[in-house]
Amino acid sequence: MLLSQVRMTDFLSIKGTLAIDLDKKVTILLGSNDHGKSNILRALEHLNDDVPIMEDEVNWDAEGKPSLEFAFVFTKSEREEWKAAVSNFFKQQAGITPALTGSGVDEALEEESDESDEAGAEAEAEEEEEEEEEEEADEQEKVEKDLAAASLLRSLLDPAAAGITLTRIGVGGSLQFESFEVVNLPKQIEEFIVGKKPRVEIFKALTGNLQDSAVATTITTPEYEFLQGVFFYAGLDPRNCSYIFNQDDKTQRALDIASEQLDGSLRNLWGQGTELHFELRHKGAAIEFLADDPAIKTRKARMSKRSSGVTQFFRVSMVLYARRKKHPANSYIYLFDEPGVLLHPQGQRDLLQVFEQLSEENQIVYATHSLFLLNQNFPERHRLIFKDKGGTKVDQKPYRQNWKLATDALGVYLTSNILFSNKVLLVEGDSDPMYLYELFRQLNRSGDADVDLNALGIMSFYDYQNLRFLLQVFKRDDQGASLLVMADGDSEGKTMIQRVTALCKKLDVPTIRLPEGRSIEDYCLYEEQFLQAVTRTLVSACEAEGKPEPRDLDERVRRSWEEHKSAKDKPEKRAKSDKDEKDEKKEKKTTGRWFKDVAKELIEDEPSKVVLARTYSELCREMPVSTPNPQKLRDSKALCLDISAKLSLPSVRAVKAIEASK
DSSP, X not given: XXXXXXXXXXXXXXXXXXXXXXXXXXXXXXXXXXSSXXXXXXXXXXXXXXXXXXXXXXXXXXXXXXXXXEEEEOOHHHHHHHHHHHHHHHHHHTTOOOOOBTTBHHHHHTSOOOHHHHHHHHTTXXXXXXXXXXXXXXXHHHHHHHHHHHHHHHHHOOTTOSEEEEEEESTTOOOEETTEEGGGSOHHHHHHHHHHSOEEEEEOOOOSOOOOEEXXXXXXXXXXXXXXXXXXXXXXXXXXXXXXXXXXXXXXXXHHHHHHHHHHHHHHHTOTTOOOEEEEEEETTEEEEEEEOTTOSSSOBOGGGSOHHHHHHHHHHHHHHHHHHHSOOSSEEEEEESTXXXXXXXXXXXXXXXXXXXXXXXXXXXXEOOGGGOOTTOGGGEEEEEEETTEEEEESOTTSGGGGGTOOHHHHXXXXXXXXXXXXXXXXXXXXXXXXXXXXXXXXXHTSOOOOGGGOEEEEOOSHHHHHHHHHHHTGGGOOOEEEEEEOXXXXXXXXXXXXXXXXXXXXXXXXXXXXXXXGGGGOSOHHHHHHHHHHHHHHHHXXXXXXXXXXHHHHHHHHHHHHHHHHXXXXXXXXXXXXXXXXXXXXXXXXXXXXXXXXHHHSSOOOHHHHHHHHHHHHHHSOXXXXXXXXXXXXXXXXXXXXXXXXXXXXXXXXXXXXXX
């Protein structure tokens, strides 16, 4: 089951009711410290059977009981299993009088109601008549209550349900389905819920050096969960292996066997190709975790000395494996509170890839106030958490205009990526980064690309002088940055590429010039959203200047657009005449140029192309999934894959590989 929403009422900093929608893979709680992010994570922990609401978790100003509601959706297979369980429950009730007992509904549903016959037989003894009458009355009252409960349960169980909701109400309250405690449900319903409900695990520290060794007194502590995972992979239970720390012939042999299993497990985990071999060995009272690296001839290798990306994937993999072995469950929801806060920004970017890899099989929720843990690939996953006089609140779509409550979206992307990225795309216009980020997101979402935008920095240069300076800065001191220059398919773009070619060749920087007559706006996949964005941008410009909105503005924009498209198609449909040659520049007008011209014609102004790009991106993120024009898709995919190849951009998910040398 996938957790789709949690509703919290009068819980910690939440006064009243606050609902948060959860992504099926990763949900990001963004916000300042002390605004309620950690409290939301604590609420999610109460999904576990053994975590009731505590007295100190009640909102101080609450007038009623605190409550938590967890809404789940079924997978396709789970819907069928639920339907079968409910149908089986209905069948068992046929001809049976329920008698709900403290041990559960299901046992009572299987009992025939022979109580009246038994009571009649026992009533033969006159001396017990009065006592039996009282017992019969009590039993009858119980049966009536059980019948009412069973009838209520029948009305609540929907075999066609797409999901269920579980609740906790009040301090110490148990987990419930509707008004029934889960443990008191019919056996088949209880087993379905208990078996499918994910276990929640929270992690509060994913920083610091990896431990290379432990002693018997430290291996069981929470701080050594990384090495606990290593031990579990080696077939050793760190909770019950103190004997192996005493070095003798027997434990040395046991450690050799454990090392063989560890080596096979880790090499299998990361796939084929790694040349490393792993082992555990005694060193005094400690056991060390080491590796043989063929690139290192004079000493053993230590995983704590590997690169940031490998370290993060390795750390999280071991810690999660340890937690799963200690708390087995059908599935998991992993919570991370301020993960990677002490990591270098590049280390935080690496952590995002690890989360993406883990979310293939688990749901993940993490809370952060770091700009570097925003995920540009999936803006819809972010939830902005903030606090006002009424307590903790949430903005479910902070990538829209309210994003400014956290920080301006453009500022986030340029600050976080340009300063720390070694893969930089330099583009002509200020709006180009927005269009390109959105285009990459759309292709990632549709499966037509697999490019990690968190590794990509896009910056506009505007003119040749700025471009020359940026190239020199990013290539200064041989910092190993990968650069790419892209220009439009108009005369200005052609001139720009010609002027910068010599410098780019000297600095080994590739270039891309868009095809003749194309700007980045020509690669927008969704025409309807683009035209809506044009109209809204023109309306916004009129409002800012205090001008009246032109009549039939939207209709006139669309009419001009059709003329623009027709003009762009003409040179491709027939041979050029002398007049065509003269008009070629006009007919190959870019869509960016068309926007400026239509704005001047309709409102006698030149609105911001940045506003247009941002409005288009917002509309695209609000639209349902749809299929773009096939030719547009092919062209846009080709452009993005070309950019990705020239910059060697990584995949969205962490690579399951341990480097053979570093």
